Amino acid sequence: MELKGEQLIPLDPESVWAGLNDPEVLKAAIPGCETIEKLADNEYKLVLLAAVGPVKARFNGKLALSNIRAPESYTLSFEGSGGAAGFGKGGADVSLAPAEGGTMLSYQANAQVGGKIAQVGSRLIEGVAAKMASEFFTRFKAALTAPEATAGNAQATEGEQDGARRWKLWGK
Amino acid sequence: MGKSELHLHALDARAEQAEHLESTVASDTAPMIGRAVLRREDARFLTGTGCYVDDLKRPNLAHAVVVRSAFGHAEIRGIDASAALALPGVLAVLTFDDIAGHALPIPQRVCPLPGLERFLQMPLAHRRARYVGEPVAVVIANDRYLAEDAAELVYVDYDPLDAVVDVHASLADKVILHAEQGTNVASHYTVGRGEPDAAFANAHYTRKEVFRVHRHSAVPLETRGLVAEWDAGAGHMQVWGASKVLFANRAILASMLKLDEKCIDLIEVDVGGGFGVRGDFYPEDFLIPFAAMKVGRPVKWIEDRREHLMATNHSREMECELDIAVAADGTIVGLRGHLMADMGAYVRTNGGVGPGKGTQFLQGPYRIPNVSFEVHALLTNKTPVGTYRGPGRYESTFFRERLLDIAASDLGIDPAEFRLKNLIPPEAMPYDAGALVPMMGPTIYDTGDYPAVLRRALDEMDYQRLRTLGGKEVDGRLHGIGIGCFVESTGGGPSENARIEIRTPGQVDLFIGSSSAGQGHETVMAQILADELAIPMDAIRVFHGSTTYLTRGFGAYHSRSVVMAGGAIVLAAEALRRQVVAHVAASTGQTVESLRYERGAICRIADGQALASLDTLAAQVAAGSRAAAEALSIEASFSNDNQLTYTAGVQIAHVAVDHETATVEVLRLLTVEDIGRVVNPAVVHGQTIGAAVQGMGGTFLDEFVYDETGQLLTGSFADYLLPTSTDFPNVEAITLENARSPSNPLGVKGAGEGGIIATGAALSNAVSNALSSLGVSVRDLPLSPNNLARLIREARARSTSP
Numbered sequence: 001m002e003l004k005g006e007q008l009i010p011l012d013p014e015s016v017w018a019g020l021n022d023p024e025v026l027k028a029a030i031p032g033c034e035t036i037e038k039l040a041d042n043e044y045k046l047v048l049l050a051a052v053g054p055v056k057a058r059f060n061g062k063l064a065l066s067n068i069r070a071p072e073s074y075t076l077s078f079e080g081s082g083g084a085a086g087f088g089k090g091g092a093d094v095s096l097a098p099a100e101g102g103t104m105l106s107y108q109a110n111a112q113v114g115g116k117i118a119q120v121g122s123r124l125i126e127g128v129a130a131k132m133a134s135e136f137f138t139r140f141k142a143a144l145t146a147p148e149a150t151a152g153n154a155q156a157t158e159g160e161q162d163g164a165r166r167w168k169l170w171g172k
Numbered sequence: 173m174g175k176s177e178l179h180l181h182a183l184d185a186r187a188e189q190a191e192h193l194e195s196t197v198a199s200d201t202a203p204m205i206g207r208a209v210l211r212r213e214d215a216r217f218l219t220g221t222g223c224y225v226d227d228l229k230r231p232n233l234a235h236a237v238v239v240r241s242a243f244g245h246a247e248i249r250g251i252d253a254s255a256a257l258a259l260p261g262v263l264a265v266l267t268f269d270d271i272a273g274h275a276l277p278i279p280q281r282v283c284p285l286p287g288l289e290r291f292l293q294m295p296l297a298h299r300r301a302r303y304v305g306e307p308v309a310v311v312i313a314n315d316r317y318l319a320e321d322a323a324e325l326v327y328v329d330y331d332p333l334d335a336v337v338d339v340h341a342s343l344a345d346k347v348i349l350h351a352e353q354g355t356n357v358a359s360h361y362t363v364g365r366g367e368p369d370a371a372f373a374n375a376h377y378t379r380k381e382v383f384r385v386h387r388h389s390a391v392p393l394e395t396r397g398l399v400a401e402w403d404a405g406a407g408h409m410q411v412w413g414a415s416k417v418l419f420a421n422r423a424i425l426a427s428m429l430k431l432d433e434k435c436i437d438l439i440e441v442d443v444g445g446g447f448g449v450r451g452d453f454y455p456e457d458f459l460i461p462f463a464a465m466k467v468g469r470p471v472k473w474i475e476d477r478r479e480h481l482m483a484t485n486h487s488r489e490m491e492c493e494l495d496i497a498v499a500a501d502g503t504i505v506g507l508r509g510h511l512m513a514d515m516g517a518y519v520r521t522n523g524g525v526g527p528g529k530g531t532q533f534l535q536g537p538y539r540i541p542n543v544s545f546e547v548h549a550l551l552t553n554k555t556p557v558g559t560y561r562g563p564g565r566y567e568s569t570f571f572r573e574r575l576l577d578i579a580a581s582d583l584g585i586d587p588a589e590f591r592l593k594n595l596i597p598p599e600a601m602p603y604d605a606g607a608l609v610p611m612m613g614p615t616i617y618d619t620g621d622y623p624a625v626l627r628r629a630l631d632e633m634d635y636q637r638l639r640t641l642g643g644k645e646v647d648g649r650l651h652g653i654g655i656g657c658f659v660e661s662t663g664g665g666p667s668e669n670a671r672i673e674i675r676t677p678g679q680v681d682l683f684i685g686s687s688s689a690g691q692g693h694e695t696v697m698a699q700i701l702a703d704e705l706a707i708p709m710d711a712i713r714v715f716h717g718s719t720t721y722l723t724r725g726f727g728a729y730h731s732r733s734v735v736m737a738g739g740a741i742v743l744a745a746e747a748l749r750r751q752v753v754a755h756v757a758a759s760t761g762q763t764v765e766s767l768r769y770e771r772g773a774i775c776r777i778a779d780g781q782a783l784a785s786l787d788t789l790a791a792q793v794a795a796g797s798r799a800a801a802e803a804l805s806i807e808a809s810f811s812n813d814n815q816l817t818y819t820a821g822v823q824i825a826h827v828a829v830d831h832e833t834a835t836v837e838v839l840r841l842l843t844v845e846d847i848g849r850v851v852n853p854a855v856v857h858g859q860t861i862g863a864a865v866q867g868m869g870g871t872f873l874d875e876f877v878y879d880e881t882g883q884l885l886t887g888s889f890a891d892y893l894l895p896t897s898t899d900f901p902n903v904e905a906i907t908l909e910n911a912r913s914p915s916n917p918l919g920v921k922g923a924g925e926g927g928i929i930a931t932g933a934a935l936s937n938a939v940s941n942a943l944s945s946l947g948v949s950v951r952d953l954p955l956s957p958n959n960l961a962r963l964i965r966e967a968r969a970r971s972t973s974p
Contacts, residue, residue, distance in 0.1 A: 112883075115242030
């Protein structure tokens with residue numbers, strides 16, 4: 001499955017680049033992201049709750065950045081296992097260019113799923129990926145432009161009251 | 173002779189007590205064979221009182237769930253079951269190491285093509301998983317919920333490998349599934365006869381095309397399931413839910429469990445459809461009995477639908493390059509082909525049947541003197557394949573019949589005329605079609621007037637009138653008519669057993685080694701015995717599908733039950749008649765020659781006086797007569813020496829195609845087949861219509877789709893489409909009784925598969941005929957809207973480009 005698009009972000013390329021490399025911003029922006037932990041330079045461990053049609057699962061995986069040319073472009077790759085629900089992997093080439101009114105972020109992404117998700121949800125993957133991409137940019141912009149009001153922080157606050165229930169809310 | 177006369181001659185007081193029972197002495201002499209008797213089994217099926225394997229409950233029953241590979245191709249670095257085992261109520265998690273001392277590669281049962289034996293499957297994956305759905309571990313727990321939860325906790329450490337998902341990549345051997353064999357070519361051979369190269373060199377016309385049939389399979393309403401119970405005290409294993417080939421499966425299970433066959437019984441309960449895929453020995457057929465031994469409790473496993481779609485045999489996926497040579501007068505002089513069969517990741521019990529029979533039937537019902545076929549059976553990272561209703565026949569009939577239409581069109585001959593000219597004429601019977609399957613004898617078509625079958629179908633469809641509609645637009649849709657002719661082997665050998673036992677007046681028990689996935693044996697076999705013993709059918713109870721009933725049995729495959737079990741019933745009834753006459757002769761001091769069996773009674777020939785009856789003898793059994801008991805019990809075996817009997821059939825389709833939406837409406841599909849003799853017309857008709865609809869589903873809807881990593885993308889009925897009752901309402905079937913079989917006592921040929929065989933051929937010919945003005949020629953199935961739309965687009969692009 002291939003997906004591409006572009007988004008205008010009302011900030012200069014350096015700020016956008018910083019956001020793309022900030023685990024906290026990524027955590028707030030990636031839909032369903034529960035935790036993100038730095039393992040090494042440009043390598044993160046993350047937990048993501050995702051639903052494809054009838055299958056909902058928590059993916060444990062790794063996010064790695066490569067081909068880094070700051071502040072212009074990088075390649076992001078993800079590989080994660082959702083246990084019995086299957087697995088997913090994918091990547092995106094992301095590039096930034098100055099544009100009128102801010103920075104134009106272009107991406108070309110591909111994703112692949114396996115196991116139960118592929119068997120019962122393959123025809124839904126494209127829609128789910130497109131929705132996750134659009135949600136990502138909405139949140140990403142929100143996180144960069146008004147960090148204190150991001151959805152991620154609101155969830156985190158709620159989550160602190162009840163750690164066990166915290167991540168279930170994310171999936172809704 | 174009426175019922176009252178029976179008791180007039182009662183020899184034993186006990187027979188009087190049988191008065192309330194129905195007598196086994198016939199009052200109606202009309203034969204039961206040929207009658208459309210309502211199926212006895214339907215009452216329980218239609219009222220929800222059947223007993224299927226999931227209806228079974230045993231005390232202290234545990235439940236199994238199979239952990240299956242999520243990868244098409246991967247190394248298994250390790251399996252961590254500790255989290256699953258830690259759940260209270262989880263009894264065991266079995267992996268390869270647990271079964272290593274017992275499990276054996278699952279052997280082939282039929283059609284063992286050269287080389288296939290190198291690629292058999294172990295019940296659990298060992299170090300490498302080769303298809304999505306391959307069993308990797310089995311979880312056994314107190315209940316199914318717990319077993320499902322625990323299965324999710326079994327951590328399998330996979331290292332994904334590149335996958336092979338099509339036959340051309342497989343043949344290239346760049347990625348090899350079974351490294352120790354060094355190749356993906358499971359079998360490679362060439363068969364033929366005559367002088368094909370000379371025939372092609374001298375031919376007036378030749379044409380070569382490549383055709384493909386997509387991967388699809390049977391999807392019975394009831395998924396597979398087993399209940400296994402090990403009685404450690406008695407040293408006995410009982411398995412319910414077996415079907416199709418119980419005796420063969422018992423032998424395999426016995427070899428793996430290291431038990432004597434006598435220590436194992438396989439029991440078939442009601443079955444919700446088989447169609448070839450159910451009942452052969454699968455990994456679970458070892459794993460569940462083994463698990464029952466291991467945990468010391470009865471274990472139930474019921475396949476869920478997603479599991480079924482990835483674990484039960486797939487079928488049909490084949491590619492064939494076919495080359496035809498025709499003389500100037502329209503006589504076919506040669507046929508050459510290269511068939512590439514996608515076997516999936518392992519060779520299953522009947523995996524060789526697809527390529528083997530697919531090649532055997534490439535020449536079909538035609539007289540073609542020179543043929544040559546090269547066959548590649550190739551491994552891919554997909555579910556292993558096996559037989560599905562009309563295995564190899566559906567595919568080869570599609571390949572050949574499409575090529576015949578293409579050739580007829582090139583030559584300017586009407587497709588029906590072209591076929592009539594080349595069908596084997598009745599005077600050529602029996603016809604030796606050559607030895608086209610390795611390790612199997614020659615293909616000898618026994619009887620039949622093949623042109624007459626086609627003419628009957630053409631008349632029935634009013635072909636000459638309909639033909640004028642071909643390619644014409646009517647009310648915005650293009651009409652097309654297509655023909656598919658086929659020949660079908662039935663009556664698979666080698667033999668079958670039947671046992672008759674009479675213990676109660678008014679009741680005859682018939683046990684057969686054949687099994688039933690819903691074909692109607694309880695009715696049809698009773699009809700046969702009713703005629704053979706000339707007794708009322710209602711007096712006969714039919715028992716099938718259990719290793720406890722007979723010393724030996726073979727089962728249900730290759731359209732064989734009426735042919736083989738029917739033959740055994742005839743032989744058993746003959747023997748029983750002889751035995752009771754001999755018994756009465758001995759007990760009354762008369763000669764055997766002076767008596768005869770007549771409609772349930774043993775009569776003196778001289779004056780027609782009935783000296784005894786099955787009822788009076790049964791009463792003697794009840795009174796303790798050992799001699800009577802012996803006289804009223806017989807097991808007989810019928811062998812056909814593997815001489816198959818061949819039916820011939822024709823299907824004609826009339827379709828209307830909307831060339832804008834690429835949707836096809838089947839206005840009429842007619843199937844005509846000569847099966848020699850019909851035991852129950854209603855049963856045959858129902859199976860033929862069902863087969864035709866299943867074939868139409870296979871041609872338009874059913875398709876297993878894989879991605880390039882070997883992921884199955886059609887794991888639910890939202891993606892794997894099946895026909896429903898509203899999709900194909902216009903199906904007609906005519907069954908002819910023209911050419912009986914010479915190789916069995918009843919003269920019957922097998923029925924039930926014929927209706928599916930030429931559906932792909934007839935429908936694709938009809939669609940191609942409809943779209944001929946656009947230049948569309950179908951070479952690949954399925955005829956899905958996507959595929960047809962692409963063909964229409966491509967044809968339009970060709971016609972508009974210079």
